[in-house]
Amino acid sequence: MAVQDSTRSSSEGKSGDDGEDLSIFHAENLQNNMKSIYYSRTFLSIMGGVVAGIWGFTGLMGFVFYLLIMAIASLGLLAKAKFSVGNYFDSWNRIILDGFFGGLMSFVLFWTFAYDIVHIF
Amino acid sequence: MGVGFIAGVLGGLLFAHAAYSTIQYRGMLKIMEEEFSGPPTNVVIELLLGFVLCMVAGLAVPGKFHSILPDSEENRVVSLPSNLDFMIFNHRGRLSPFDPELKLKT
Numbered sequence: 001m002a003v004q005d006s007t008r009s010s011s012e013g014k015s016g017d018d019g020e021d022l023s024i025f026h027a028e029n030l031q032n033n034m035k036s037i038y039y040s041r042t043f044l045s046i047m048g049g050v051v052a053g054i055w056g057f058t059g060l061m062g063f064v065f066y067l068l069i070m071a072i073a074s075l076g077l078l079a080k081a082k083f084s085v086g087n088y089f090d091s092w093n094r095i096i097l098d099g100f101f102g103g104l105m106s107f108v109l110f111w112t113f114a115y116d117i118v119h120i121f
Numbered sequence: 122m123g124v125g126f127i128a129g130v131l132g133g134l135l136f137a138h139a140a141y142s143t144i145q146y147r148g149m150l151k152i153m154e155e156e157f158s159g160p161p162t163n164v165v166i167e168l169l170l171g172f173v174l175c176m177v178a179g180l181a182v183p184g185k186f187h188s189i190l191p192d193s194e195e196n197r198v199v200s201l202p203s204n205l206d207f208m209i210f211n212h213r214g215r216l217s218p219f220d221p222e223l224k225l226k227t
Contacts, residue, residue, distance in 0.1 A: 026196060029187035036183030043179040047132065051168050054140050055160055076180050087193070088186040118143050119157070 025090060033088050037077060038099045044073045045103030046110050053114025066107050070100060125181030128174045135171030139164045 048069035052062045077095050081088045085095055142164050150157055160168075188195055 024191055025189035026187070026191060029196070030189045032184075033186045033189070036186065039183040040179045043129075043182075044176065047136075047172060047175040047179070050136050051172050054136065054143055054164070054168060056143075056157065072176070073179075076176055080180050081186055087188050087190060090189070114140065118140050119147065 023090070029088075030090060034094065034098065037094065038102070040077060041070070041073055041099035041103045042106055044069060045107040049107040049110030050114045052107075052111045053116075054118050056115065056119055057111070058115075062108075062111055066104060069107075070103070125178045129178030129182065132171040132174035132178060135167050135174065139167040139171065142167070 045066070048066060052065050055065075057065055074096050078085070081095065085092055089095060139160075143160050146161055146164070147157060159165075190196065
């Protein structure tokens with residue numbers, strides 16, 4: 001436990017007025033948070049794909065549905081971080097954008113899979 | 122872990138049932154020779170409920186976020202070990218002869 005603090009890393013200084021104010025944070029904990037975000041997003045996009053397939057969305061409607069799901073997922077992650085992003089992440093993009101395109105692939109895969117099972121076969 | 126996992130399993134079961142209902146609904150439409158315009162209401166409700174359950178599962182299962190600030194409460198390392206009996210403040214210097222008058226012979 002005592003060596004845990006030695007893995008601090010300093011990010012690049014924030015652009016703007018506080019140029020020399022380096023922010024120091026736990027890289028290990030940040031990585032843990034990122035991992036759980038990826039986990040949540042991948043799981044939710046798979047489940048969203050199943051919902052879209054059963055519902056019978058086709059074409060652009062499915063992608064709109066995916067956007068909606070990701071927005072809801074972002075809200076959920078924000079609630080999980082108790083609305084204080086700075087406490088758990090180094091930037092807002094971590095919560096809003098990370099895992100978006102990786103999830104899209106899983107979403108399309110499971111969307112077509114569920115659609116085929118329910119509506120075509 | 123427990124609650125989230127059970128919620129995820131329940132959501133998956135709801136999806137399976139919704140898929141089954143939709144397949145049956147489509148079979149019925151085929152008999153009545155009508156077009157499919159959307160799933161019936163109970164399937165939609167089931168899907169939404171299942172998605173909410175999966176949302177809970179997806180957010181709860183990966184575990185809590187840890188604070189990344191070095192000076193936050195959970196990252197402090199000032200706590201003592203739980204078993205103080207094993208802390209030793211003794212060393213072998215105590216056994217060696219100590220004489221302030223002792224000098225190296227040259």
